[in-house]
Structure formats: C-alpha cells, structure tokens
Amino acid sequence: HDSSVRKLLFIMAQWHGLAKLRLHTDATLELLDRTTTxxxxxxxxxxxxxxxxxxxxxxxxxxxxxxxxxxxxVSGLNGGSGNGTGARRPKAYSLRTYKWHALGDYVEMIRTLGPTDGFSTELV
Known part of the structure; x- marks a missing residue:
C-alpha cells in the first residue's frame, strides 16, 4: 500500500501546484486537465x-x-443523566463529497474566470 499512497501524494502535489499557478497557458491547462484525470x-x-x-x-x-x-x-429529555456509549465508531473513506466532485470543473473555471487568485466569491 506504500507505493499507492506515495503515488497519490505525488499526483496531489502536482495537481495542487498546477491549480495554484498565477499564470496559465494552454499547455499548463492541458497538463492540469490530464493530472486531474x-x-x-x-x-x-x-x-x-x-x-x-x-x-x-x-x-x-x-x-x-x-x-x-x-x-x-437524554438528560434534557428526561431530567436524568444520559448513558450514551463512548465507543469509537468505524469510519470509512468516502469519495461522495463535493470537493472530489468539483475537481473536474477546475480547468474550465480557470479558462472562464482566470487563475484562482484573480477573483473572489466575497459579496461587495
């Protein structure tokens, strides 16, 4: 599993570096698109x-x-002390989050709006 983790970390670092560029060309956007895949x-x-x-x-x-x-x-409902269990629950890794879903939109948004440091979502 070590090689899988190292490969994932390398690709994530490459993707992050490309996504944060302040100046993009067609070549860097193509590379970002391939790296996203x-x-x-x-x-x-x-x-x-x-x-x-x-x-x-x-x-x-x-x-x-x-x-x-x-x-x-529980104590708020019945006035007594609660007896909730402190057992640790299993946690599974999930790809069903918006952050993974939105990665595919980065290249198109950079083409449309420019680099990510050139605009703000803050209301004026």
Missing part, C-alpha cells in the same frame, strides 16, 4: 484497494464529543 483514477484506486485493507475508527475526542451530545440530549 490521473488524480481521479489514483484516488479511486486508493479508496477501493488501500482504504479497504484497513479498519479505521473515529478519533477518541470525536467519540467523547458524541457521547457528551447524546448525554446532554
């Missing part, structure tokens, strides 16, 4: 092969926070 392939491989080989759990502080929330909700 490679990143998608590699992250899917990582999710299906590397992540599946390991059983991961939420952090202890996440479990403790969840227990405190549950205890507070």
């Amino acid at each position: 490679l990143l998608g392939v590699q992250v899917r491989y990582f999710a299906t092969h590397t992540c599946e080989a390991f059983q991961t759990f939420e952090l202890e502080k996440e479990a403790a926070a969840r227990k405190r929330r549950t205890d507070a909700q």
